[in-house]
Amino acid sequence: MQQQLETWVQQAKKGDQQAFYQLYHQFKGRVYAICLRLLADRGQAEDATQEAFVRAWQQLPGFRGDSSFSTWLHSISSRTAVDIWRKNKVMRLVVDEEPEEQGYVDAPEMPQLEQAILRLPSQARAVFVLFALEGYQHNEIADLLGIAEGSSKAQYHRARQLLRSWVDEN
Amino acid sequence: MKTEQQLDAMISQLAPALEPQRDLWPELSARLEPRQRRGYGAWLGVAAAAVLTLWFWPQQLPLEPQLTQNGAQAGVNATQAPQAQAEMSLLAVSEQLTRQLNEEQTRQLKALQQIPDGFSDWSKQIAIWNKAQAQIELALAYQPDNQKLIQQLQRLQQQQLSYIAKLVETSELT
Structure with missing residues (x-):
């Protein structure tokens, strides 16, 4: 499996969207889990998941394999979800909503x-x-x-x- | 109330993955831009365009003599001198570019992992073209305005670029 994963990563780095789909299929659940737990909103979590994979696609040519692909993707996912979380925080301050709700x-x-x-x-x-x-x-x-x-x-x-x-x- | 240990045990049992309720791939894939392939093809196109532009530019400069206060002949000489200078410097730039192009071609061709059938003697072929071009450039140093020599050099460069483009194209297909 690890070898297959590395092959998909290498192919996706070269622009193979089918290989990237395999990576998406493999990791979408984990990425969505991070996003949903951080944002507590299904719609936003889905948007964040998509955004995280788009960023991963864009940044993949620079992925050198210093860490595992999974760790690398987790980091991108967390940061993407946090970006949305921070926007929500600003919105909460603007509309003065009660954070507990x-x-x-x-x-x-x-x-x-x-x-x-x-x-x-x-x-x-x-x-x-x-x-x-x-x-x-x-x-x-x-x-x-x-x-x-x-x-x-x-x-x-x-x-x-x-x-x-x-x-x-x- | 649960104890800290019980909570830790529950945390460790959380699923590592949760499935989204809808298929995210169609929208996601629509946002994936094709990777910019700065491959040999694009590079060769740019190089070819640069070489040909530099070659054709000096030949198409308008030859419009301008009259000066000292008379027509002086005016013609005054405009021809800078033009000749421009042609010389363009020729020098072009030669420099050709040399860089050849070095880059050789470097990139060596980086090709798999040489397709029929191109095994590519380095010999390139060397023949380079040698021929060097001879014409030598002749041009003595006769910089010789149009036949310039055209011959252009033809050789075009042939060489076509050959490399074909080699790269075949290599990418195999």
């Missing part, structure tokens, strides 16, 4: 914890997803989200606390 997705088919993550307040959710699921450090998250490192840590603990209480409710 943002992003709730009614998804009864999803596991309990998955649903709870989507219910988290926007910033706590972003920090939690980036730290607990994507493996970023708090200083990196602070840079990505434009917040203080201390805020990142505080939001993470807040997220965990909320998740523990919500999951326990059901």
Whole structure:
């Protein structure tokens, strides 16, 4: 499988869209998962997934293979979703909406914890997803989200606390 | 309330992938721009255009003598001198370009991973063209206005470019 993956990457680098489709098919679920968990909105997550793959296509000629393709794509996906998250943040400030109400997705088919993550307040959710699921450090998250490192840590603990209480409710 | 350990256990069980509800590929693929192929073909086209432009330009300069206060003949000499100078410098630029073109051709041809059938002696062929062109350039150094020599050189360069284009095209098809 790894060898097949490398072949697709090499072919896609040369402009082969069929090979890129195979990569898309292989990774769309993971990319969508990052986007949905960060944005808590199916429509935005789908847009972000498409955008992440478009960026990957554009940046692929520069992919040197220092990290695995999967890691590289994850990084692009996280950053793409964060870009949209930041735009949403600006919009929230402009329209003065209550952040706690943002992003709730009614998804009864999803596991309990998955649903709870989507219910988290926007910033706590972003920090939690980036730290607990994507493996970023708090200083990196602070840079990505434009917040203080201390805020990142505080939001993470807040997220965990909320998740523990919500999951326990059901 | 769940304990921290229970929460960690639940986090570790989260699915690594979630499926989008609709097919994202059609819209996505429409946004994928074809990769710019700065291949041999495009490069050869640019090089050929540059060489031919440089060759034809000096020959098409308008020959319109201008009268000056010192009389017609002086005016003609005054315009011919800069023109001849321009032709000389263009010839020098063209020769320089030809040399660079030849070096680049050889470098890129050597980089071809697979030489198609019928082109195994490509380096010999290129060397023959280069030698012929060098001889004409030598003659042109003594007779820079000789149109026959210039046309001969143009023909050789065109033949060489066509040969390389054919080689590259065949190579890309195999």
